[in-house]
Amino acid sequence: MTNFTLSDLGWSDQFARQIGEDTKDLHPARIYEVQRDLLLVLTEDGQKSLIPTESAGEYAVGDWVLNDGVKALHRLEPFSNLTRKAAGHVSYQQRIAANIDTIAIVTSCNADFNVPRLERYLAMVSSAGAMPLVLLTKADRVEDARDYQRQAERISPLVTAIALNATDVEDVAQLIPWCRGGQTLALIGSSGVGKTTLRNSLTGENAITQDIREDDARGRHTTTHRSLVPTPYGGWLIDTPGMRELQLAGMEDGISAVFDDIEQLAIQCKFNNCDHESEPGCAVRTAIEAGELETDRLERWRKLLREDAINTESVARQRARGKAFSKMVKKTMTGAKKRKGR
Numbered sequence: 554m555t556n557f558t559l560s561d562l563g564w565s566d567q568f569a570r571q572i573g574e575d576t577k578d579l580h581p582a583r584i585y586e587v588q589r590d591l592l593l594v595l596t597e598d599g600q601k602s603l604i605p606t607e608s609a610g611e612y613a614v615g616d617w618v619l620n621d622g623v624k625a626l627h628r629l630e631p632f633s634n635l636t637r638k639a640a641g642h643v644s645y646q647q648r649i650a651a652n653i654d655t656i657a658i659v660t661s662c663n664a665d666f667n668v669p670r671l672e673r674y675l676a677m678v679s680s681a682g683a684m685p686l687v688l689l690t691k692a693d694r695v696e697d698a699r700d701y702q703r704q705a706e707r708i709s710p711l712v713t714a715i716a717l718n719a720t721d722v723e724d725v726a727q728l729i730p731w732c733r734g735g736q737t738l739a740l741i742g743s744s745g746v747g748k749t750t751l752r753n754s755l756t757g758e759n760a761i762t763q764d765i766r767e768d769d770a771r772g773r774h775t776t777t778h779r780s781l782v783p784t785p786y787g788g789w790l791i792d793t794p795g796m797r798e799l800q801l802a803g804m805e806d807g808i809s810a811v812f813d814d815i816e817q818l819a820i821q822c823k824f825n826n827c828d829h830e831s832e833p834g835c836a837v838r839t840a841i842e843a844g845e846l847e848t849d850r851l852e853r854w855r856k857l858l859r860e861d862a863i864n865t866e867s868v869a870r871q872r873a874r875g876k877a878f879s880k881m882v883k884k885t886m887t888g889a890k891k892r893k894g895r
């Protein structure tokens with residue numbers, strides 16, 4: 554990985570505009586891997602490692618940082634930002650990857666295919682500010698993959714679905730338009746759907762198909778081995794480990810985008826606080842009665858909005874608690890310093 558220009562690396566005016574008087578002497582670098590105490594980056598002068606100046610969770614693979622050759626002093630605002638609500642009892646928005654043009658949601662033409670889960674992923678992608686693509690792998694294992702394709706495309710006009718055999722290099726070449734000329738494509742989806750296989754077919758390399766496990770103080774966990782890898786077509790690929798749990802938080806806009814059909818109907822309801830239950834003049838109910846909208850889809854929309862609202866609140870509460878704690882620590886420290894100075 555050497556000799557890339559900034560534009561090969563995905564640099565654009567949007568980032569150049571963020572350079573100010575105080576940062577004009579620093580150099581841009583794109584993160585290809587976030588390690589606990591180190592950021593592995595790509596620059597015009599090749600690969601480097603930088604010392605982070607914020608906690609590791611503040612950086613994501615794909616981010617641009619400005620550096621002095623040693624430290625990552627400033628993180629540039631990304632044009633897209635893939636996050637999720639972290640699993641577990643501590644609620645926070647976990648950054649997964651940044652500056653991705655297209656996010657491919659990978660599922661297979663088998664029992665993994667699931668419309669509610671696709672809707673969930675699509676809301677996530679839409680909130681991230683990236684273009685969604687649905688990849689239906691294992692198309693070689695079914696009689697007719699077009700049925701899966703139709704079901705996926707029916708979810709939203711935002712969806713382009715491609716059915717393919719991930720093990721077939723020629724078939725996977727259909728994805729070249731999304732990973733050439735400095736563009737970044739990310740792959741997300743459950744474990745075993747073929748993300749690593751797609752990556753190997755696209756890049757010609759042989760990435761290990763299993764996640765590495767490591768022990769740390771908090772017990773066993775799967776290493777979050779996300780990295781930005783070059784494709785032979787001039788673009789980039791980010792492979793993310795399989796996500797078991799996919800909770801939404803702060804993604805109301807993404808949900809609205811995926812369920813735009815319902816939102817458009819809701820605008821036409823007689824009452825603007827309509828619950829779409831039994832109110833007169835409800836355009837949503839009318840559409841259901843006319844067979845233009847499925848009750849199940851209405852229910853899924855409601856469920857995601859409810860879940861998003863609850864999770865968003867718990868993330869906000871956690872953040873407030875964290876802030877209150879740092880404030881308390883700061884006050885105590887200042888108090889201690891003053892007492893010492895006296």
Ligand SMILES: Nc1nc2c(ncn2[C@@H]2O[C@H](COP(=O)(O)OP(=O)(O)OP(=O)(O)O)[C@@H](O)[C@H]2O)c(=O)[nH]1
Pocket residue numbers: 690691692693694717718719720743744745746747748749750751762763764793794795
């Ligand atoms: N026949 C066929 N097999 C496939 C296809 N895609 C993936 N496979 C097989 O399915 C298995 C799982 O594929 P992986 O690429 O490891 O899946 P993954 O999404 O990377 O899984 P994680 O690393 O756990 O997230 C492998 O044995 C692949 O060879 C396909 O399109 N057709």
Ligand SMILES: [Zn+2]
Pocket residue numbers: 819822823827828829830832834835836837838
């Ligand atoms: Zn209504």
